[in-house]
Amino acid sequence: MEIFIKSNRKCTVDIFKKYDLKKVINASGKMTILGVSKVSDKVAEMQKIAGQNFFEMEDLKIKIGKYIANLLEVEAATVVSSASAGIVQSVAALIGKGDNYHLMHPYTDRIEKREIVIPKGHNVNYGTSVELMIEQGGGIVVEAGYSNQCSAEQVEMQITDNTAALMYIKSHHSVQKSILSVSDMITVSRKYSIPLIVDAAAEEDLNLYYNLGADIVIYSGAKGIEGPSSGLLVGKNPYIQWVQAQSNGIGRSMKIGKDNIFGITVALEEYVKNGTETGESQKNRLNPFVENLNNIKGIKATIVQDGAGRDIFRAKVEIGSDKISAKKIVDLLKTGEVAIYTREYNVNNGIIEFDIRSVNQEEMDIIYKRLKNIMEDCVHE
Ligand SMILES: *Cc1c(COP(=O)(O)O)cnc(C)c1O
Numbered sequence: 001m002e003i004f005i006k007s008n009r010k011c012t013v014d015i016f017k018k019y020d021l022k023k024v025i026n027a028s029g030k031m032t033i034l035g036v037s038k039v040s041d042k043v044a045e046m047q048k049i050a051g052q053n054f055f056e057m058e059d060l061k062i063k064i065g066k067y068i069a070n071l072l073e074v075e076a077a078t079v080v081s082s083a084s085a086g087i088v089q090s091v092a093a094l095i096g097k098g099d100n101y102h103l104m105h106p107y108t109d110r111i112e113k114r115e116i117v118i119p120k121g122h123n124v125n126y127g128t129s130v131e132l133m134i135e136q137g138g139g140i141v142v143e144a145g146y147s148n149q150c151s152a153e154q155v156e157m158q159i160t161d162n163t164a165a166l167m168y169i170k171s172h173h174s175v176q177k178s179i180l181s182v183s184d185m186i187t188v189s190r191k192y193s194i195p196l197i198v199d200a201a202a203e204e205d206l207n208l209y210y211n212l213g214a215d216i217v218i219y220s221g222a223k224g225i226e227g228p229s230s231g232l233l234v235g236k237n238p239y240i241q242w243v244q245a246q247s248n249g250i251g252r253s254m255k256i257g258k259d260n261i262f263g264i265t266v267a268l269e270e271y272v273k274n275g276t277e278t279g280e281s282q283k284n285r286l287n288p289f290v291e292n293l294n295n296i297k298g299i300k301a302t303i304v305q306d307g308a309g310r311d312i313f314r315a316k317v318e319i320g321s322d323k324i325s326a327k328k329i330v331d332l333l334k335t336g337e338v339a340i341y342t343r344e345y346n347v348n349n350g351i352i353e354f355d356i357r358s359v360n361q362e363e364m365d366i367i368y369k370r371l372k373n374i375m376e377d378c379v380h381e
Contacts, residue, residue, distance in 0.1 A: 025363045028341040029355040030202060032127050036222035036229070037358060043267045047228060050262035060258065061244060064265055068232070071272055074210050076240035078233050079261050083201040083220035084133050085254035086231040086243075090197045090216045091116060091137025092250055093242035094165040103249040106138040115142045116197075117158045118167040119150035121175030130169060130199070137250070139164065149178040155188050166196045168214075170203055172308035186213040195239060204276060204310060210234050216243070221260075224276060227267030228260040277357060279311035285356055289364045290315050296372050297379070298323070304353070314343065315354040317371075324378040326350045332374050333367075340367055 096102030221230030293301035298321035343353035
């Protein structure tokens with residue numbers, strides 16, 4: 001089997017063979033455990049050019065930030081190494097507020113105002129915890145409301161003289177029901193003049209939360225934007241400037257390379273120009289796949305929209321066999337000759353989801369065949 005690279009050009013070195021790695025079909029979405037997304041040829045070429053030249057890095061950081069801010073029509077922007085690094089450095093920035101002593105001593109007890117108020121249902125684990133990232137930035141997590149419910153009033157109740165910032169996690173990982181909206185959070189932020197950080201890591205609209213009035217909005221460069229490993233922060237000054245200053249403090253251990261700074265910039269240019277694959281297009285590609293799947297005995301396949309309401313559509317496969325569980329199927333898919341990763345969030349309810357944003361036709365055929373084999377095998381056992 002061939003290596004799938006975005007351009008459909010074939011790789012000359014079989015890196016899977018050389019380094020004894022398994023080939024992966026990623027039907028799970030933009031997952032960090034699989035390398036998140038694939039970059040385009042344009043992005044890869046730019047990474048190469050950047051990697052083979054020198055730059056005045058401080059100047060590069062500022063100029064690229066301005067370039068991206070112009071591109072996105074926002075006041076300020078900056079590139080960091082990941083969305084997680086964005087959380088850490090935003091928290092540090094809003095606690096230190098440009099103070100030079102704090103820059104080198106981010107955990108100093110000279111500063112008491114370091115509480116970050118976050119709805120309890122947003123203190124989630126996305127591979128690491130939001131809490132740990134806040135703490136790494138020197139913040140003290142103050143949860144508002146309950147795990148399944150939080151109102152604007154409950155956020156306000158947690159605000160004290162020591163509140164440094166409010167934080168909102170706009171994500172499918174967060175509890176969706178009975179939690180105040182981003183707009184509600186912005187109203188609270190305005191009322192108390194406390195800056196608001198929105199973690200929109202996997203969101204696709206790069207202007208929405210900024211336009212609503214968030215002070216710093218964080219995106220993961222390799223998720224929606226499909227850039228290389230990086231993070232993008234859009235927002236207002238001086239907040240973004242304070243974040244940029246962190247490169248000479250705790251940000252150093254989260255440094256992003258020149259190749260990826262240019263890579264994410266080109267990815268953004270393409271993203272702004274072309275957008276991502278529309279839900280409509282995903283549905284068109286899903287239709288024949290789902291039709292095929294429905295021919296497999298013991299399986300019922302349908303097309304469903306993303307739980308967080310994004311323009312993403314997936315194949316939802318319900319396992320109706322008493323011979324094999326959804327969990328077992330998911331494990332078999334992962335451990336075959338080619339590792340097929342699916343969305344497993346609902347596997348306990350007998351449901352497997354296939355996200356096809358990074359899956360091409362050839363790979364969908366492989367998934368279909370493998371699934372068919374698994375289902376047929378278990379009947380004969
Ligand atoms: C993926 C994700 C992150 C982390 O993004 P990285 O760029 O991998 O650090 C942070 N928050 C949420 C809600 C995420 O989904």
